[in-house]
Amino acid sequence: MVTKLPKVPVVVVGMGWAGGIVSAELTKAGINVVGLERGKDRSTADYTMGHDELRYQHRQELMQDLSKETITYRNTVSGKALPMRHYGTFIVGDGVGGAGSHWNGQTYRFLPYDFEIRSKTIERYGIEKIPAWMEGLNDWGITYDEMEPYYDTFEKMAGISGETVELWGKRTNPYPTPPLVKTPLMKEFEKAATSLGYKPFVIPAANLSESYTNPDGISRGACQYCAYCENFGCEYGAKGDPAVTVIPVAKQTGKLDLRTHSNVLELTKSGGKASGVIYVDMLTGEKFEQPADVVVVASYVFNNSRLLLNSGIGTPYDPKTGKGTIGKNYCYQVTAGGSQLFFEDREFNLYGGAGALGMEIAEYMGDNFDHSKVDFIHGAGIRSTQYGDRPIAVNRVPAGTPNWGAEFKEKSIKYANSNFPVKTQGASLPHKENYLDLDPEFKDEFGYPLLRMTYEYTDNDRAMGKYMSAITRKFAEEIGADIIDTNEEQGPFNVNKDSNTHNTGGVIMGTDPEKSALNTYLQMWEAENVFVLGASAFPHNSSFNPTGTLGALSYRAAEGIQKYLKEGGLLVKA
Amino acid sequence: MSEQEKKESVLDKRSSRRTFIKNSGLTVGGVVLGGALGSLLIKDDKSTTHNTVTQNHAKTPAANPNVALMFFTPSQYQVTQAAVDRIFPEDANGPGAKELNAAIYIDHQLAGPWGSNVKDYRLGAFYKAEENQGPQTKILRKDLFLAGLDSLNTYSNKQFKVDFKELEATQQDEVLLAFSEGKVELYGKVSSSQFFNLLRTLTIEGVYADPMYGGNNEMLGWSMRKYPGSRMQYVAEIQDEKFIELEPQSLNSHMGH
Structure with a gap:
C-alpha cells in the first residue's frame, strides 16, 4: 500500500551538495521544498568519536549499505556484469551531506578548455585528433566565462581556501580565504617544481585556512590538520559540508521539509513529465507517493541514472547505435604515472x-601544453599531497617488498614517516562503450534492477599515464629521494x-537533445520538470575533483528551477 | 614537558611494557597444555601454574576484561595467534601481532556484524568472477576464517606432521606463503588466498585499530611507528621541519569532552 501525500512545488531526491544547494536557494526564495534523503540526519555532534579509522574508513560508517543496493560491473560490453559485493574502488555516501560529508575537500574549477573541449581540440589539432571511439566528446553548451559567477558563489558559500593560478580560467574575485599552510613535504615539491621551471600552487581547499563567515551568515572555524577528512566527517565543521552550510540555511527558512530514511524508488510520470516520486521509509518499510510540480534528482552519479532508467524517463543509451542518452559518457579519473618517494634519513x-592539503602544477593540465606530438588529449595535475597517513590504510613500502611478514x-615502520608520493590526477574522456544501464x-x-557499469580505461588514459610518469619521475629525482618507484602503466x-x-x-548536459540528456540548467530535454543534478551531468571528467563544478552547476540549476516554476517550458531552445 | 622528555616517556613506557610481557610469560612457548580453559588462562607458558597466573593478574594494574573470547574456541584462538604473529612478527621495533592482541581483535570482529557480512550485497546468484570483478563467493567472513584455520592445520600436518602452531617460524611462513598464492585446498571452491587476504587485513587492523576494538594493546602498534593515534589537532607539528613524536592517545581520551 502506498500513502499518497499532498502535492508540493518541489521534491528533491538526495541531500548532498546538489540537493542541499538547491534546497537552500529555493527555500530562501520562498519556495516550499520536500527533501528526501535515504540515510540519517547528521551534525558535527555525530563526529565526537570521529577519529576512528576502522569504523569510518574500513567499515564505511558514512557509506551506503550495499546489502540493500549496489552496482554490477563488467569491463567490456560482451562480459557478464557481477555485483560489487563490498566496497573497494569507490565509496558511495549516505545520509544528510552525502559525499559532501566524507569528501577530502579539494575544490577546483574546470578549465575553459573543458567546457569547449571538442571545438578547441579540433581548432588546434584538427578533427582527426579525436578518435572514433571518443565520438561522445562534446562541448558542454556553456563556457567558462558563463560558469564563473556560479563557481564564485559556490566558493564563497563553502569558504574555499586557495591562491589564484595563472594557467586556469580568470577569476573575478580571489578565493574567499587564503591557502592552507605549506608543510615541509609541500615545500620539497615547491622547490623542485620551481627549479624545474613550473609554477606550483597550493591546492584549493574546502578545509578552511582561517575562520570564516559566508554570505548566508554561517560561521565556521579553521582546519586543525587532524588528518581525518576522507571517509570522515569534520567534528569542527572546518570542512565544507552541506550538513554545516546549505542545509542549516534551508532548515532555517522553515520552508524545507526534510525527510530522512526516505529512499526514492522511482519517479511517477504523466503526459511526458514527472508527476512526483514514490519512496519507502527505510526504517519501517512504509511506502509513500509524493506528487510535485518539479522533481530534482540529486542523488549520487550511479543512482541518478538508475532512477531515470527504472522510471522509464529519458531514452536509454545504446552503445551499439550510439543513440539514446541515459547512461552515456560514464567517465572516471585517471591516476596512473605516479612516483613514490622513500627517504633514508628524513x-x-x-x-x-x-x-x-598539497601542492600541484597546472602546466600539464587540459591543453596547457602542445599535444600535437602525443597520442592523447587533455592531461593531468602533478601533485604531492599530505592527507595524513592513517596506519591501517597507509603502509607504503618500496617495490618488491612482500605485503606481510618480517620484511x-x-x-612499513621504517618508512612510515619517511615517504611521500608525487602523483597525477588525470582527465577521463568518454569511450562509446563505457556506459551505464540496468543490469x-x-x-x-x-x-528494482541494479545499475550496471561497463567500463575500462582507454588508450588515451594509458598514453597519458605513461607520459605523466616521466614528469613525476623528474620531480622525484629533483627532490632527491633515496628510493623512487614509478608506476608507468595504467593497469x-x-x-x-x-x-x-x-x-x-x-545524465549529461549539452546543446543537442540527440546527444545529451540535459540542457545547461540540468533540465531534462525529454521531461521538462525533471532536473538532474550532480557530477552525472559532466560530459567528461577533467583532471580535477568534481565537487567545485558540481556545486557551480547546482547554483545554475537552482536559478533554472525558479525560472521554470514561473514560466514553464524548456529553458534552452534545442 | 619538552619534546625530548615526551619521547623518553614514550620509550620508557614501551620498554616497561616489554618487560611486563616477558615476565608474564606471554611469549611463545609452543607447548601442549591440559584443558582448553587452562591453556587459555595460562597462555603458552609451561612453567606457569594457575597460582602464578592469579598472582600475575593481581599484579597487573588493570587486567584487561577485553581479553576473552566471543567467537573462537581456545584452540582456534591459538592458531590465530600463531598466524598473526607471522604476518606481523615481533622484531627490534617491538611486539608482534600476537602480543598486540590482534587475535583478540579478530575474535571480536568475526563475532560482530562484519563477520557476518551484513553490509555486503548478498542477493542473486554467485558466479565465478573475472579478476577485476572482486570476490563472488557466498561464504561469510567468519566461516571463511574458520575454514582457513582448519586448513592451516590440515596442510601443516600433511607437510610437516604437526599442527600449524607447533611449526618453526620459517615453516609457518612457508605454509602462509602457499596459502597466499592460492595453492591450498580450503573449502569447496574458496581459494586459500581469499582466506589469507582476510587474515592479512584483520592482522593489520588488529595491530593499528583503536585499542577499544581489542587489539593494538596499550597502543604499542601506534607507538612503534610513532603514530599519535586520535589527537585533535596538529597545527604546529605539521609546519615543523623536525619530526615531533607525540605519545599516542586513543578514543577513550575523548570521553567526557
Whole structure:
C-alpha cells in the first residue's frame, strides 16, 4: 500500500551538495521544498568519536549499505556484469551531506578548455585528433566565462581556501580565504617544481585556512590538520559540508521539509513529465507517493541514472547505435604515472594533514601544453599531497617488498614517516562503450534492477599515464629521494581495488537533445520538470575533483528551477 | 614537558611494557597444555601454574576484561595467534601481532556484524568472477576464517606432521606463503588466498585499530611507528621541519569532552 501525500512545488531526491544547494536557494526564495534523503540526519555532534579509522574508513560508517543496493560491473560490453559485493574502488555516501560529508575537500574549477573541449581540440589539432571511439566528446553548451559567477558563489558559500593560478580560467574575485599552510613535504615539491621551471600552487581547499563567515551568515572555524577528512566527517565543521552550510540555511527558512530514511524508488510520470516520486521509509518499510510540480534528482552519479532508467524517463543509451542518452559518457579519473618517494634519513610529520592539503602544477593540465606530438588529449595535475597517513590504510613500502611478514613489518615502520608520493590526477574522456544501464539479472532489496557499469580505461588514459610518469619521475629525482618507484602503466580497471570516487556522467548536459540528456540548467530535454543534478551531468571528467563544478552547476540549476516554476517550458531552445 | 622528555616517556613506557610481557610469560612457548580453559588462562607458558597466573593478574594494574573470547574456541584462538604473529612478527621495533592482541581483535570482529557480512550485497546468484570483478563467493567472513584455520592445520600436518602452531617460524611462513598464492585446498571452491587476504587485513587492523576494538594493546602498534593515534589537532607539528613524536592517545581520551 502506498500513502499518497499532498502535492508540493518541489521534491528533491538526495541531500548532498546538489540537493542541499538547491534546497537552500529555493527555500530562501520562498519556495516550499520536500527533501528526501535515504540515510540519517547528521551534525558535527555525530563526529565526537570521529577519529576512528576502522569504523569510518574500513567499515564505511558514512557509506551506503550495499546489502540493500549496489552496482554490477563488467569491463567490456560482451562480459557478464557481477555485483560489487563490498566496497573497494569507490565509496558511495549516505545520509544528510552525502559525499559532501566524507569528501577530502579539494575544490577546483574546470578549465575553459573543458567546457569547449571538442571545438578547441579540433581548432588546434584538427578533427582527426579525436578518435572514433571518443565520438561522445562534446562541448558542454556553456563556457567558462558563463560558469564563473556560479563557481564564485559556490566558493564563497563553502569558504574555499586557495591562491589564484595563472594557467586556469580568470577569476573575478580571489578565493574567499587564503591557502592552507605549506608543510615541509609541500615545500620539497615547491622547490623542485620551481627549479624545474613550473609554477606550483597550493591546492584549493574546502578545509578552511582561517575562520570564516559566508554570505548566508554561517560561521565556521579553521582546519586543525587532524588528518581525518576522507571517509570522515569534520567534528569542527572546518570542512565544507552541506550538513554545516546549505542545509542549516534551508532548515532555517522553515520552508524545507526534510525527510530522512526516505529512499526514492522511482519517479511517477504523466503526459511526458514527472508527476512526483514514490519512496519507502527505510526504517519501517512504509511506502509513500509524493506528487510535485518539479522533481530534482540529486542523488549520487550511479543512482541518478538508475532512477531515470527504472522510471522509464529519458531514452536509454545504446552503445551499439550510439543513440539514446541515459547512461552515456560514464567517465572516471585517471591516476596512473605516479612516483613514490622513500627517504633514508628524513622524517615528516605525516600523521598530520588535511584532505585537500598539497601542492600541484597546472602546466600539464587540459591543453596547457602542445599535444600535437602525443597520442592523447587533455592531461593531468602533478601533485604531492599530505592527507595524513592513517596506519591501517597507509603502509607504503618500496617495490618488491612482500605485503606481510618480517620484511614488511620492518620496512612499513621504517618508512612510515619517511615517504611521500608525487602523483597525477588525470582527465577521463568518454569511450562509446563505457556506459551505464540496468543490469538484466541483479536486483536491489526492493526488486528494482541494479545499475550496471561497463567500463575500462582507454588508450588515451594509458598514453597519458605513461607520459605523466616521466614528469613525476623528474620531480622525484629533483627532490632527491633515496628510493623512487614509478608506476608507468595504467593497469586494467578493478572494481575492488582502492582508488577514488570521482565517478561522472550518465545524465549529461549539452546543446543537442540527440546527444545529451540535459540542457545547461540540468533540465531534462525529454521531461521538462525533471532536473538532474550532480557530477552525472559532466560530459567528461577533467583532471580535477568534481565537487567545485558540481556545486557551480547546482547554483545554475537552482536559478533554472525558479525560472521554470514561473514560466514553464524548456529553458534552452534545442 | 619538552619534546625530548615526551619521547623518553614514550620509550620508557614501551620498554616497561616489554618487560611486563616477558615476565608474564606471554611469549611463545609452543607447548601442549591440559584443558582448553587452562591453556587459555595460562597462555603458552609451561612453567606457569594457575597460582602464578592469579598472582600475575593481581599484579597487573588493570587486567584487561577485553581479553576473552566471543567467537573462537581456545584452540582456534591459538592458531590465530600463531598466524598473526607471522604476518606481523615481533622484531627490534617491538611486539608482534600476537602480543598486540590482534587475535583478540579478530575474535571480536568475526563475532560482530562484519563477520557476518551484513553490509555486503548478498542477493542473486554467485558466479565465478573475472579478476577485476572482486570476490563472488557466498561464504561469510567468519566461516571463511574458520575454514582457513582448519586448513592451516590440515596442510601443516600433511607437510610437516604437526599442527600449524607447533611449526618453526620459517615453516609457518612457508605454509602462509602457499596459502597466499592460492595453492591450498580450503573449502569447496574458496581459494586459500581469499582466506589469507582476510587474515592479512584483520592482522593489520588488529595491530593499528583503536585499542577499544581489542587489539593494538596499550597502543604499542601506534607507538612503534610513532603514530599519535586520535589527537585533535596538529597545527604546529605539521609546519615543523623536525619530526615531533607525540605519545599516542586513543578514543577513550575523548570521553567526557
